[in-house]
Amino acid sequence: MNIQGRVLLVDDEAMVREATGQWLELSGFNVDAFSSAESVLPHIDSQCDAVLLTDVRMPGMDGLALMQEALKRAPDLPVILLTAHGDVDMATEAMRGGAYDFIEKPYVPDRLVERVQRACEKRRLTLENLRLQQNLNTRSDIDARLIGISPAIQRLRGEILALAELDTNVIIYGETGTGKELVAQCLHEYSRRNKRHFVPINCGAIPENLIESELFGHEAGAFTHAAKRRIGKFEYASGGTLFLDEIESMPLNLQVKVLRALQEHQIERLGANAPIPVDLRVIAAAKVDLRDDPGFREDLFYRLSMSELHIPPLRERLEDVPLLFAHYVHRGALDHNREPRELSDHDIQALQAYAWPGNVRELKNIAIRYAIDSRISLVDLLSRQQPQMFKPVMNSTTLPLAVQVADYESRLIRDALERHKGNIKAVMEELDLPRRTLNQKMLRYGLNRGDFTDE
Incomplete structure (x- = not known):
């Protein structure tokens, strides 16, 4: 029935x-x-x-x-x-x-x-x-957080929203600087656990003799210098999300205890006997495929890899580079009280000609340096960064059409926002755009009305 x-x-x-x-x-x-x-x-x-x-x-x-x-x-x-x-x-x-x-x-x-x-x-x-409206709002928000127009980033945004609705553990794969923690935050914030804690921990940044206490906590007197009780990350994240970055660095003996905690949904603080129930979602991040890592337990891998996400490096989505760079230049200028610098066609060619080995983290660093020091050109910055990664392209026609169109469109909208001091109605009339279309394009290009007002 x-x-x-x-x-x-x-x-x-x-x-x-x-x-x-x-x-x-x-x-x-x-x-x-x-x-x-x-x-x-x-x-x-x-x-x-x-x-x-x-x-x-x-x-x-x-x-x-x-x-x-x-x-x-x-x-x-x-x-x-x-x-x-x-x-x-x-x-x-x-x-x-x-x-x-x-x-x-x-x-x-x-x-x-x-x-x-x-x-x-x-x-x-x-x-x-109501659900459809919430999905539209969520999609608009994630477009502003994960900026880009490439098929790869559009696919990633869709995968994040689909996985956020589930409550499975996830492994995120990506090179250094691709934004693995940002993706993990999105998975948490668009999930039913978003009212509770998002707790990140970098497994490679904590000394091996301290990481067990960091994860599971300890009682007073559990070891030397343990003067008082400490709540571990597992316990603190209960009800929310625990993010284990660089999980490939986790010591083998600790992997056994993490596996047990995930299987039994409970932990024990160091120096204690009573188990403590925990309810959390674990998102792990790695730079290498854990299947090929002989130092990573297979049973823990299967416990974590209920779902997987792969973040593309910047060199595989070069059409997003000008948008990302312009976004961080504008933010850097505002943060350091500088006039925003506009990107020329030659600058865009230079951005496309660099391999970005450090991905978004490197791009953000260079964008801020470019924003605060008007004496230096973008070509100089990139050629000094890692010369072997920089191969200038002088012919603008070699740029993908999508890049050229997106750059031109974002400049038109930015110029209109500046002329009208963030007055959305005036921008709509000048560009002959419906409100919804303008909002979507501003989100896509990382443009915030508040950055152009006098308030």
Whole structure:
């Protein structure tokens, strides 16, 4: 039987409640029955995937008061009132106050089913529209955080949003400087765990004799200099996300303990005997494929690699380099009270001609240096950085068309924002762009209205 929807049924009369609930369940609905208004309220919020079917006359909080409180918590929640014959005028008035429908007792069962079915469909569509709007907002946000127009970065953004909805462990692969921690933060922030801690730890930056205490914590006196109890990263991240960067550097003996903690969902502090339950998602990051690493346990790899993400290096998405560089130049200029420097065609050619071995981290460093020192050219900066990685291209026609178009478009929007001091309406009129299209393009190119206002 197809489930037609979920119903929160409230009636203080046990026989009526049982009979109505059974009929609705036989008609394909999931029914949660309650004997009072007070008992159903904890089950109602803005995400409630049900309709409320309630008797009007009940001791304590009656059906009308319940409807008013339910609509405060979930303004779009369909509320159907069960009314006695003498309450019809009152129920009609209640519909003006937000009730979806009312049914007069004694009711015809088929009519009850029909009206509940319509209400469930309305609720389903409302929640679906809400979910779609949230997805659009999330996509706009992630476009601003992971800047780029290349197919590789677009694919990565989609993979992040898809994985964020799951609660599986993830391994992120990427070269140094590609932004593995930023990707891990996105996975956390767009997940159901985003209200709790995101806890990063670099396994390669902590001395081997301290990393166990960092991860699992310790009791006072557990070892020399352990003067007081310390909460470890596993325990602190419980309910949220633990990010293990450079996990290929984790000592073999510690890998065994991490595996056990993940399998049993509990840890023990050093010097303690009582286990502590933990509930967390683990995101690991590595520069090398852990399958090929003889120093990494196979069983821990399979525990972590429920899902994988691969971050492309900059040399594989060169069309994103001018956008990223312009973004960091603008931020660097603002942070250091400098006039933003515009990129010439020759500058863009230079950016495309550099191999970016340090990826986004290197690009950000060079962009800030370029922003704060107007005496030095971009070509000089890149040629001094790593000369063997720099092969200047002098013919602008060798640049990909997408790069040239994106650069021209971002300059037009930036110039309009500067002329109009961030006035979005004026920019829309000048460029003949709808608000939504302009917003999307500003996010794509890392342009923030606040950077152009006088406020």
